Amino acid sequence: MSRPSQPKHTTADHNGVSVIQSQSHAPSAPPAAVAGLQQVPQLIPAHPSSAGGKALPPSKMKKPPADKDSEEYRQRRERNNLAVKKSRMRSKQKALDTQQRVNELKEENERLEAKIKLLSKELSVLKDLFLEHAHNLADNVQPPAGAGGSSPAPNSTSANGQ
Amino acid sequence: MSRPSQPKHTTADHNGVSVIQSQSHAPSAPPAAVAGLQQVPQLIPAHPSSAGGKALPPSKMKKPPADKDSEEYRQRRERNNLAVKKSRMRSKQKALDTQQRVNELKEENERLEAKIKLLSKELSVLKDLFLEHAHNLADNVQPPAGAGGSSPAPNSTSANGQ
DNA sequence: ATACATTGCGCAATGA
DNA sequence: ATCATTGCGCAATGTA
Numbered sequence: 182m183s184r185p186s187q188p189k190h191t192t193a194d195h196n197g198v199s200v201i202q203s204q205s206h207a208p209s210a211p212p213a214a215v216a217g218l219q220q221v222p223q224l225i226p227a228h229p230s231s232a233g234g235k236a237l238p239p240s241k242m243k244k245p246p247a248d249k250d251s252e253e254y255r256q257r258r259e260r261n262n263l264a265v266k267k268s269r270m271r272s273k274q275k276a277l278d279t280q281q282r283v284n285e286l287k288e289e290n291e292r293l294e295a296k297i298k299l300l301s302k303e304l305s306v307l308k309d310l311f312l313e314h315a316h317n318l319a320d321n322v323q324p325p326a327g328a329g330g331s332s333p334a335p336n337s338t339s340a341n342g343q
Numbered sequence: 344m345s346r347p348s349q350p351k352h353t354t355a356d357h358n359g360v361s362v363i364q365s366q367s368h369a370p371s372a373p374p375a376a377v378a379g380l381q382q383v384p385q386l387i388p389a390h391p392s393s394a395g396g397k398a399l400p401p402s403k404m405k406k407p408p409a410d411k412d413s414e415e416y417r418q419r420r421e422r423n424n425l426a427v428k429k430s431r432m433r434s435k436q437k438a439l440d441t442q443q444r445v446n447e448l449k450e451e452n453e454r455l456e457a458k459i460k461l462l463s464k465e466l467s468v469l470k471d472l473f474l475e476h477a478h479n480l481a482d483n484v485q486p487p488a489g490a491g492g493s494s495p496a497p498n499s500t501s502a503n504g505q
Numbered sequence: 506a507t508a509c510a511t512t513g514c515g516c517a518a519t520g521a
Numbered sequence: 522a523t524c525a526t527t528g529c530g531c532a533a534t535g536t537a
Binding site (some may be wrong): 276 | 438441442444445448449451452455456458459462463465466467470472474476
C-alpha cells in the first residue's frame with residue numbers, strides 16, 4: 182500500500198523508462214551518455230536469401246534484443262509486466278489460501294480430538310458396566326430380594342487414557 | 344539459473360546501472376530532464392550551530408537521493424540487495440513450511456478419523472450387546488444353556504493406535 | 506538519523 | 522509467438 186500512483190494499466194500506459202547500463206563502470210567512467218540516446222549495435226542478420234539460400238530451416242538466431250525504442254518492444258514489456266503482476270497476485274493469494282487451510286485443518290483436528298475423547302469415555306463406561314455384570318454372573322449371585330447388603334464392589338477397571 | 348553475471352557481492356561490485364524514471368509524469372510531461380544530471384535542490388540546512396542554535400529539532404528534510412556515483416550509494420544498494428534476497432528467501436521458505444504443515448495436518452486428520460471410526464464401531468457393538476441383554480432380562484428369559492445362539496465376544500478390549 | 510526488512514514494480518531469461 | 526514463472530535490482534516505506 183501507500184503506492185500513490187497506480188498506472189491503472191488502461192492501455193497505452195508505460196512509465197518507468199529504464200536504461201540499463203550494463204557493467205561499464207570503469208573507475209574513470211564519467212557520468213555521460215545516459216538515457217534517451219541508447220544506441221544498440223543493432224545486429225543485422227543480413228539474410229542470404231537472395232544469394233543461394235534455401236528455405237532457412239531452423240534459423241539459428243539468438244534473437245536481436247529488439248531496440249528499446251521499438252514499438253513492439255514496449256508492447257511486449259507492457260504485456261509482460263501485466264502477466265507478472267497477475268502471476269504474483271495469484272501466488273500471494275495462494276499463499277493466503279494455504280495459510281487459511283492450515284487454520285481450518287487445525288480446527289477440524291480439535292473437533293476430532295474432542296470427539297475421540299468423548300467416544301473413549303463412553304466406551305470405558307460401557308466396558309465397566311459389562312465387567313461388573315460379568316462378575317455378577319460369575320459369582321452366581323442372584324440378588325433375590327434384599328440380599329444382605331453386599332454391593333459387588335464396583336471395580337472400575339478403567340484404563341483408558343487417550 | 345543461467346545468470347551469467349553473478350555479482351557475488353564481493354565488495355564494490357555493481358553492474359546494471361538502471362535509471363528508472365518512475366511515475367513522475369504529468370499528462371503533459373515532456374521527455375526532458377532525464378537521468379545522469381540529477382540536480383537535486385540540495386537544500387542546505389545552514390546550521391545555526393555557531394549562532395544560538397539548540398539541538399536542531401526535526402530538520403524537515405526529504406533527503407537528497409544521494410548521487411548514483413556516490414560511494415555510499417552503491418554501498419547502500421549492495422546491502423539492500425542482500426537484504427532483499429534474504430527476505431525473499433525466508434518468505435519462500437515460510438510458504439513451503441506452511442504447505443508442509445497442511446500436509447501434516449491432513450495426515451493427522453485422517454489418523455483421527457480412522458480412530459473415531461474404530462471407536463464408534465466398538466461402541467455400537469457394545470451397545471447392541473447391552474440391548475440384547477436388556478431384552479433377555481425383560482423377557483425374564485433365563486438362558487439355560489445357549490439360548491440366543493449368539494456368542495458375542497469379538498471384542499478385544501484393546502484399542503490402541505499410534 | 507542508521508541499518509535492516511518488506512513490498513511493489515519493471516526487466517530479462519526461461520518454461521510451457 | 523503468447524502467456525506464465527522466476528531471479529534480480531531499484532526505490533519507497535516500515536521498523537527497530
